Amino acid sequence: MKEILSGNEAIARGAFEAGCRVACAYPGTPSTEILENTVNYKEIDSSWAPNEKVALEVGIGASFGGGRALVTMKHVGVNVAADPLFTLSYTGVNGGLVLVTADDPEMHSSQNEQDNRNYAKFAKIPMLEPSDSQECKEFTRLGFEISEQYDTPVMLRTTTRISHSKSIVELNDRVTGLPEPKLVKNAAKLVMLPGNARVRHPLVEERMVNLAKDGATMALNRLELRNPAMGIITSGVCYQYVREVLPEASTLKLGMIHPLPTELIREFAAKVEKLYVVEELDPFIEEQVKSLGITVIGKDILPVCGELTPGRIRNAFGLPEPAATVAGKLPGRPPNMCPGCPHRGVFFALNQLKAYVTGDIGCYTLGFMPPLSAMDTCVCMGASIGMATGVSKVVSEEERKRVVAVIGDSTFLHTGINGLMDMVYNNSSATVVILDNRITAMTGRQDNPASGFTLMDDPTHNIDFPLLCKSLGVKHIRVVNPFDLEQTRRVLQEEMARPEPSVIITDKPCVLVKREGVFVKGVELVVEVDKCTSCRVCLKIGCPAIEWRPAEGKKGKAYIDPLLCTGCDVCRQLCKFEAIGRAK
Amino acid sequence: MSGQITNILLVGVGGQGILLASEVLSETCMLAGFDVKKSEIHGMSQRGGSVVSHVRYGKEVFSPIVPEGEGDILFGFELMETCRSLPLLKQGGTVVANDLRIAPPSVLMGLEPYPEGLAENIKAQFPDFLLVDGQKLASEAGNARAANTVLLGAVSKRLEIAEKYWVQALEKMVPQKALEVNKRAFLLGRSL
Known part of the structure; x- marks a missing residue:
């Protein structure tokens, strides 16, 4: 049976077909829809974790228990999950474990465009990179097999164009006959103390050598000889662009981009006259090919910044450009907070109070845009509170009163809570605003530990923010209605003047929450x-x-x-x- | 490759239903036996920003995005967004656009006017231009909210895919209670 699936839908399907039992993630564009689709397969236990590190740890546990586990996140999420990841490389797995990193070249919805292929090399983990939805499904399935065969986690790397593009996929059934999960003690493999880890490290090195060797005969690395004048090593969506723009060129299409199949690369280089690497972002493949002593052209002609497109590749190879059409000068159309968004009044008040706002990641980051213009920093998930502490440590007493951290409910629970713990513990001070809109809004309304429901739509405990902040030691906790401008402004003013940590919680929901009774429309x-x-x-x-x-x-x-x-x-x-x- | 591949761009404002229209279009192409790929960016753009969806079909499609300047048909849900995407279209390409203006933030705030003469600008560069009053025709079909389907009908006439595949795709993707209105809206657009 055939269906048109996005890369993310196909990854979910691949996990289902591979007999995956547990899927865990923190939402992040462009990865979010993977878990929103695994949840449709009742055989998979799908859940949102409070952050990517926890998501990976849940996956590791499931794997050690003998079940196949899928963990997904956006590229910057891997930074959060990096701690368990690097040691998971040493322990290896029991049930197969596939970690999806969804990168975002061009930063369509991200704060940076880090190239997570570097993580595969850094953590010594094999990485697969699909080039369409069919491969998303196949490589996910294959990832679980490689994971178990080589006793390693496997990373599957997509980019926005792969995750969010749709193409035709042939569906298969779910595999049967996998071993039943059970508890098996194996401290030498799973307890990473120095004595055990020293034994595991050489096995990691050996595994990567074997994978590089075996990569030459794996079907996912494909040598396609056409005109020998030009040979192009490429992978992912770039393969599709190369076939589009340079249909006559010979290609070495890599499905496994770490470790590289060095023998296959040598063979290809010997068969073509001029060798190129076409890859987005870093010269990841290019540098490794060069280290083999092979002459290759890559970032000499292609940009390091941004995503590639057929046009940008056409440009790099000096191919003719189609005649240009003029759009004329048009007003821009940036994204905006929705009508009725509970964040709007808070940012209006912060602007009036001339606050210096350390911001965070969420819809409310749009508060930096005019006319609200009330956000001064945005670095990463959870950064706002720690940064408010840091700024307060260095500026004058008068300026300190202007420092306000602003963070959403989901982001606070992700990694913001540690910042608040630090602020109280170290007797620092600033005002923290938790914009509790009952949902993870920016990525498309996902539930979180404060929304009262799980990804599988089961009712669950709903975190009480005032109580949580109280237990951290915050003495001044105020709950405000962000639609009451006078109250919001007054409470902000009072707490900003206070030389102690204080938390202000806004309590109105996102207008997009679909669950009945959460958002109620008023009279227009x-x-x-x-x-x-x-x-x-x-x-x-x-x-x-x-x-x-x-x-x-x-x-x-x-x-x-x-x-x-x-x-x-x-x-x-x-x-x-x-x-x-x-x-x- | 564009000789064998048909490149369609669907453009407008987040929340206008562009993704559903491009899903119906892709499904139709698959039902008609073509290879098809579609691509768009979601995420931040949902919050009222510009949306561009690419649909490509033919015997074998490689790139999921339309190479710049190789679009065959530009299917615009909003006038200014239609203009913004003109550079994606090939010379002599076709434009089918809804006669609808949605003010961006700067216009709402009174900082600048909504640009004048957009339709004339399109017509001057792309003579094969059809401006459709989608809302009006959709009302005739029974519901002004089916404007997208009227436009889809108008686009369908410019593609060599039999009517039955379009109807099959609509039947699969449109909720039952809205199906009859949408079928009428589609056929009304197809007659333009």
Whole structure:
């Protein structure tokens, strides 16, 4: 049976077919949909972990217990999971373990574009890279087999273009006859103390040598001889671009990009006249080919930054460009917080109070954009609180009062909580705002330990933030309604002035939460045109439901789109002329 | 390769239903026996940003994204976004666009006007340009929200795929209660 699947859907299907029992992840674009699809297979226990390190540890446990486990994350998530990963390389597995790293060249939805192929080399782990959805499915299945055969975790690397592109996939049944999971003691392999780890390390080195040798005959590395004048080593989506743009070129298509099949590379290099490597981001393959003493062209002509496209490859190889069409100068269309978003009023207040806001990763990062313009830093998941502590340590007493950390519920539970622990423990101080909107919103509304439900939609404990902060030792904890501008501003002002750690929790949900009863739409607001004085104050919150109509009246009037307005009431509180009211 | 591959771009604003339209289109291509690939970026773009979906079909498709300047058909759900993606289209390509303007943040805030003369600009560069009042025709079909399907119908007429595959794809992808309206909307668009 054939279906059109995205790379992520195909990975989930591959895990199902491979007999995978446990799938665990923290959501992150472009990896999120993998777990949103494994959850559709009742044979797989799928769950959201609070962060990537925990997700990998759950996977490791499942593997040690003898079950096949899939763990998925975005590229920067692997940084969080790196600690267990490097030692997992030494222990190896019992049940197969596949770790998906979904990289984001071009930073479509990320803060950096690190090339996670380097992790495979660094941690001495084999890495597979599919080039379409069919391969996503096959390589996932193969990953579990290689994992068990070579006693190693296997990394499967996708990029945004592979994860989010769809192509036709042939479906198969789930394998049967895998060994039943059970507890087996094997301390020499699984207890990584120095004495045991010293024994394991040489086995890791031996495994990688064997994989490099065996790679020459693995079907996932494919030598395709066409015109011998030009030979291109490539993998992933770049293979598709090369076939598109340079259909006559010979290719060595690598499905396993670490360790490289050195003998196959030598064979290919000997058969072609001029050798190239076409790869996105770092010269990962290129440098290794060069270290074999083989002359090759790569980053001399191709960019290191950003993703490749057929056009960029066409450019690099000096092929003719199609005649250009002019789009003309157009206003940009950046993403924006939704109408009724509970974050909007908080950022408006922070802007008014001239706060220096250490920010974090989530929808609320959009608070840096005008007109709110109220975020000053964004580095990584959970960084806001530690950074607020650090900034407070160095600036003057007067400036310290302006420092506010802002973090979402899911991000706080991911790695922000450690920052708060540190702030209290070390007698530091700053104001921390936890924007609790009951969901992991930016990646598309995933549940988390504070939303009351699991990925499999089972009701569960719902973390009590005030109680949690109290137990960490925070003395000043305030809960505010972010749609009440006066209260939000007053509480922020009071806590910012306090020379102790304080936490302010906002308690209104994301408007996109679909679960019944969480978000309730209010009565929409309308502008009473007669009372509107054209002062434009309501435009300062950047709500997509409010439109400036320059042709209305003498100086223009504001208009509220009734289809978009959720009745959050923030704009009504801004209007001093009472020109905004409830629709009747 | 573009001689054998048909390249379609679906563009508009996040939340307009572009992904569903490109799913129906891809499914139709597969049902008609073609190889098909589709690609788009989601994530940040969901929050009201620009969306571009690429669909390519033919005997064997390699790249999931349309090579720059090789698009055959630009299927625009919003006028400004249609203009923004013109450079992806080949010279002499076809444009089918919904006559709809959605103001971006800078326009909503009164910082700049929504650009004038967009349709004229498109027509000047791409004579094969069809501007459709999707909402109006969809209302005639029974529901203004089926505007995308009207446009899909208009695009379908410009592709050499039999009507039955389109109908099959709609039947598979559109929820039962909205199916009849969408079929009517599709056929109305297909008659343009």
